[in-house]
Amino acid sequence: MINFLSTRSGFLRPLISKYSTKAINPSKRQYPSKDSSNEVLRRLNYLDNYERAFQFFDNLVKQNRVTVASLLTILETCTRSGQIQRGRQVEQMVNQSSQWKYHVRVQTALINMFMKFHMIDQAEQIFERIRQLPSCDTIVYNSMLVGYLRNQHVEKCFACVEKMRSRVRPDNVTYTLLLNGKFVQLLSEIRTTEFLACTFLRDKQRGKAIHQELSSNLDSQHVHLQNALIDFYGKINEITVAENIFHEMTLRETSTYNSLMKAYLINRMAVKVLELFEQMKEDNLDTVGPIGFRPDLITFMAVCDACEQLGLLNSPDKTQQLVLTLYFVFQIDTYQYSMGEIERPRLFYDPNSLSSFNRFRIVHTHFDLTVNFDSHVLDGFVQLDIQPLDNQSCDRSSSITTENHEIPNNHGNILVLDSRHLDIKQVMLKSDSTEKVLPFQIDIERESLVIELNDLQLDSNFSIKIAYATSSTKCTALQWLTKEQTADKQYPYMFSQCQAIHARSLYPCQDTPGVKSTYSAKITCPKPLTVLMSGLQSKHDEATNTFYFEQKQPIASYLIAIAVGNLVSHDLSSRIRVWTEPSMIKQCQYEFEESERFLTAAEELLGKYQWQRYDFLVLPPSFPYGGMENPCMNFLTPTLLAGDRSLISTIVHEMTHSWTGNLVTNENWEHFWLNEGFTSFIEAKILGNLSKSNGKETRRFHAAQQWQELKSAVTTWGDEHPYTCLVYRLHNVDPDDAYSSVQYYKGAALLWHLEQNIVSSESKFDEFLRSYIIKFGGKILNTDDFIAYFQSYFPQAPPVDWQSWLYTPGMPPVTHDFSTQLEEQCRRLAAQQTSITKDQLDALNAKQVAYLLNLLLNKQSAITYDYVKQMDVDCDMSKYSNCEIRFRWYQLCIRVKYEKPLDDIFKFLEIIGRMKFVKPLYSEFKVSWTEMIPRVRIFFDEHKQFMNPITAKQIEARLNANN
Ligand code: BES
Ligand code: ZN
Numbered sequence: 001m002i003n004f005l006s007t008r009s010g011f012l013r014p015l016i017s018k019y020s021t022k023a024i025n026p027s028k029r030q031y032p033s034k035d036s037s038n039e040v041l042r043r044l045n046y047l048d049n050y051e052r053a054f055q056f057f058d059n060l061v062k063q064n065r066v067t068v069a070s071l072l073t074i075l076e077t078c079t080r081s082g083q084i085q086r087g088r089q090v091e092q093m094v095n096q097s098s099q100w101k102y103h104v105r106v107q108t109a110l111i112n113m114f115m116k117f118h119m120i121d122q123a124e125q126i127f128e129r130i131r132q133l134p135s136c137d138t139i140v141y142n143s144m145l146v147g148y149l150r151n152q153h154v155e156k157c158f159a160c161v162e163k164m165r166s167r168v169r170p171d172n173v174t175y176t177l178l179l180n181g182k183f184v185q186l187l188s189e190i191r192t193t194e195f196l197a198c199t200f201l202r203d204k205q206r207g208k209a210i211h212q213e214l215s216s217n218l219d220s221q222h223v224h225l226q227n228a229l230i231d232f233y234g235k236i237n238e239i240t241v242a243e244n245i246f247h248e249m250t251l252r253e254t255s256t257y258n259s260l261m262k263a264y265l266i267n268r269m270a271v272k273v274l275e276l277f278e279q280m281k282e283d284n285l286d287t288v289g290p291i292g293f294r295p296d297l298i299t300f301m302a303v304c305d306a307c308e309q310l311g312l313l314n315s316p317d318k319t320q321q322l323v324l325t326l327y328f329v330f331q332i333d334t335y336q337y338s339m340g341e342i343e344r345p346r347l348f349y350d351p352n353s354l355s356s357f358n359r360f361r362i363v364h365t366h367f368d369l370t371v372n373f374d375s376h377v378l379d380g381f382v383q384l385d386i387q388p389l390d391n392q393s394c395d396r397s398s399s400i401t402t403e404n405h406e407i408p409n410n411h412g413n414i415l416v417l418d419s420r421h422l423d424i425k426q427v428m429l430k431s432d433s434t435e436k437v438l439p440f441q442i443d444i445e446r447e448s449l450v451i452e453l454n455d456l457q458l459d460s461n462f463s464i465k466i467a468y469a470t471s472s473t474k475c476t477a478l479q480w481l482t483k484e485q486t487a488d489k490q491y492p493y494m495f496s497q498c499q500a501i502h503a504r505s506l507y508p509c510q511d512t513p514g515v516k517s518t519y520s521a522k523i524t525c526p527k528p529l530t531v532l533m534s535g536l537q538s539k540h541d542e543a544t545n546t547f548y549f550e551q552k553q554p555i556a557s558y559l560i561a562i563a564v565g566n567l568v569s570h571d572l573s574s575r576i577r578v579w580t581e582p583s584m585i586k587q588c589q590y591e592f593e594e595s596e597r598f599l600t601a602a603e604e605l606l607g608k609y610q611w612q613r614y615d616f617l618v619l620p621p622s623f624p625y626g627g628m629e630n631p632c633m634n635f636l637t638p639t640l641l642a643g644d645r646s647l648i649s650t651i652v653h654e655m656t657h658s659w660t661g662n663l664v665t666n667e668n669w670e671h672f673w674l675n676e677g678f679t680s681f682i683e684a685k686i687l688g689n690l691s692k693s694n695g696k697e698t699r700r701f702h703a704a705q706q707w708q709e710l711k712s713a714v715t716t717w718g719d720e721h722p723y724t725c726l727v728y729r730l731h732n733v734d735p736d737d738a739y740s741s742v743q744y745y746k747g748a749a750l751l752w753h754l755e756q757n758i759v760s761s762e763s764k765f766d767e768f769l770r771s772y773i774i775k776f777g778g779k780i781l782n783t784d785d786f787i788a789y790f791q792s793y794f795p796q797a798p799p800v801d802w803q804s805w806l807y808t809p810g811m812p813p814v815t816h817d818f819s820t821q822l823e824e825q826c827r828r829l830a831a832q833q834t835s836i837t838k839d840q841l842d843a844l845n846a847k848q849v850a851y852l853l854n855l856l857l858n859k860q861s862a863i864t865y866d867y868v869k870q871m872d873v874d875c876d877m878s879k880y881s882n883c884e885i886r887f888r889w890y891q892l893c894i895r896v897k898y899e900k901p902l903d904d905i906f907k908f909l910e911i912i913g914r915m916k917f918v919k920p921l922y923s924e925f926k927v928s929w930t931e932m933i934p935r936v937r938i939f940f941d942e943h944k945q946f947m948n949p950i951t952a953k954q955i956e957a958r959l960n961a962n963n
Pocket of ligand 1: 500627628
């Protein structure tokens with residue numbers, strides 16, 4: 001195997017010489033021939049000597065010696081140097097010449113240039129002009145495809161293939177591109193295109209259609225094409241098909257072996273990788289010629305990964321020695337990064353976590369816990385698989401300021417975890433066979449667990465196993481319900497809510513949205529209860545009532561979720577199942593029957609759903625939120641069960657988080673709007689797309705409702721309050737205390753502004769959203785990253801007043817007009833002097849009634865007691881069971897001290913814990929009906945022990961506040 005060493009250094013040589021800087025001096029060559037002048041230009045281009053290249057080209061123009069070759073080169077120079085102005089000058093020159101205006105190769109070079117500058121319109125214009133020419137060949141189409149892929153416009157790419165079919169035949173390059181985007185061979189370019197092809201998108205249907213087409217169509221032995229197919233089938237977990245393709249190939253290359261190895265790795269078949277590696281060595285003996293299939297860096301990388309999957313890298317084994325030597329000799333990890341194969345870890349800032357996430361990263365979490373309903377405790381252990389970070393090979397978020405060179409949340413070899421009132425029993429360092437007990441300290445005040453790893457060798461991954469129990473009284477993530485508190489009153493119930501920073505009371509962790517980990521779990525609970533978690537259930541051991549779960553996509557700690565209760569389920573589609581208590585299942589079945597239609601609509605807008613199953617649990621009414629986007633298992637409040645499907649927007653919202661939030665995630669809670677603003681904006685868009693009659697109007701009306709919510713929230717905080725900024729500071733602030741609708745709907749309003757006023761095209765903005773999800777999917781980002789990406793995607797967009805939108809409190813700098821018929825109808829009613837009559841109210845749908853109440857609550861001239869009473873006498877407001885209507889009506893009643901519904905209001909506050917409803921009611925008492933406060937206090941003190949800990953804390957703070 002040592003021979004590979006010499007082979008590989010040979011492999012690097014051409015790369016090195018290509019980028020070496022040999023001095024050349026073009027001016028010495030006085031009269032170069034046409035071809036040699038292009039050679040000079042090419043060299044200048046490659047040496048990044050752009051100014052000289054432009055001078056040289058200008059001279060060629062003056063001397064009238066421009067050739068096609070020199071045009072192609074100078075256009076590349078324009079791209080490489082980022083000088084689009086120059087490019088446009090060349091374009092002008094070209095199009096003034098009848099010889100070049102219809103020269104397909106020259107025009108294709110212009111297409112390539114515009115595509116690289118994301119100027120898709122320009123590229124398309126050229127394309128439309130030359131498409132009709134007889135000389136327009138496959139290469140032109142392929143260039144368009146590369147361009148679309150580069151700009152992440154996957155649908156346009158496939159549409160272009162259809163256009164292509166009517167004129168020319170797709171070739172191997174076309175198919176390879178569509179399958180895995182790897183046609184563009186330049187190292188730096190692989191990544192962008194790869195991300196859109198069928199393989200990355202796991203687009204089974206299209207990928208298989210291409211395969212089908214190939215088998216009847218073309219030279220099927222084209223190696224890259226076959227490799228692409230192997231990549232594809234590996235990615236979609238059809239490994240046997242991948243193997244068959246491999247075995248039937250008569251001509252293989254190293255890359256073919258690599259493709260199959262990768263496919264094995266994805267499918268966690270590490271042993272197969274090693275077998276294939278052995279086979280490769282044997283096959284190699286029979287090969288002659290320059291290509292062969294000697295292992296290369298990618299092969300070794302795959303072998304290393306396989307060894308790691310098998311746990312071999314921890315044992316002092318011969319193979320390991322060898323692999324590690326190769327690892328260091330080739331610096332494979334550096335190479336990997338430059339290939340864009342794996343992301344460099346990103347150092348970031350999070351004021352709400354003390355954990356040392358900039359020194360160590362949890363990459364996998366395993367829970368082994370027992371649920372104890374008598375003591376209200378989860379007890380067992382958690383194992384954290386940890387990767388140490390070398391800060392030098394990490395990227396840095398803009399939130400780590402350059403003046404401050406010190407990297408936060410890095411305490412060298414001290415491992416700090418977030419931990420709130422956990423009973424930590426033991427901490428162990430775990431290797432294959434041994435477990436070593438480690439010393440630790442608990443800092444209750446600062447809510448952290450400090451583990452000393454001082455004398456340990458910390459350059460590779462290691463595991464920490466922590467035996468612990470949750471606190472029976474101070475765990476903020478869990479609510480334990482007695483059987484009387486459940487709908488069926490038969491069995492106790494328990495559920496979690498980790499967002500924003502409660503995961504730390506459930507297990508010791510890096511409790512920041514900036515760290516994503518896969519997880520697995522083994523949970524035992526009393527029979528006949530069922531455990532649900534935010535992953536896929538992999539097994540159920542009936543004898544012990546132990547449930548096993550896996551979450552194979554890395555997720556942030558706030559998305560860990562668990563619920564235990566007497567639960568039943570109903571399948572709404574092949575991938576959607578609703579869970580709830582037995583007495584509620586029928587209602588749920590009806591209310592959410594259309595869920596598959598929603599998920600399909602979301603996929604149409606955002607790309608394939610990446611979490612395999614979309615199940616959800618409808619919880620008891622004390623659940624503090626409308627919904628929580630726990631992956632694979634969303635949690636929903638039962639207050640959505642209106643009986644008329646009028647409150648489905650919340651499930652659409654939570655579904656949408658499967659892309660914005662769960663794939664693309666804010667790096668800390670200061671950028672919360674990236675999760676919620678995007679989700680709220682898209683939620684309205686999807687509701688529009690779902691509407692059978694008038695999508696535009698539906699979307700606008702929903703956005704109008706959101707705008708009114710924003711107004712209420714800004715009024716509640718006061719319009720100079722820092723928490724009414726889109727991006728706020730959370731240093732020493734619990735995110736729950738800064739939580740409100742502002743980041744949701746100011747965020748949505750910003751995106752509306754960008755779509756309608758800046759980009760001015762919904763379809764272009766939709767394409768942008770898709771590309772944003774591809775670009776940041778699986779990653780974290782902050783507001784700067786978003787702006788930079790927006791600007792690079794729309795370089796010619798008019799300027800945006802980011803400062804006001806992001807960092808100025810109060811209502812947004814731009815007021816949108818969301819008027820529609822539905823909206824105006826409500827507005828007229830809200831404006832009338834006399835109170836609303838029965839006929840008027842009955843003419844409105846449920847969403848309109850809620851909207852009308854919002855308008856009344858937000859009205860400048862205050863509503864009077866008489867108005868409210870008259871409205872109640874006329875309309876009998878107690879007939880409404882829809883909670884969105886009830887809580888607004890109750891708020892209005894409290895505001896004018898209308899006493900009739902008081903008992904209903906206290907009943908409502910007793911049963912319902914959804915903070916969106918109960919916070920405003922308590923606040924309204926505080927602000928408008930102070931005489932009631934003693935009664936409210938007594939009521940609260942009586943009930944708080946049964947409330948959700950998150951809600952209880954928020955209400956307590958409200959009642960204790962000075963205003
Ligand atoms: N992720 C949020 C809930 C959340 C946010 C919990 C912050 C804890 C901290 C969820 O997606 C959400 O936004 N719920 C809304 C739904 C509504 C906007 C449709 C709610 O609870 O009202
Ligand atoms: Zn949300």
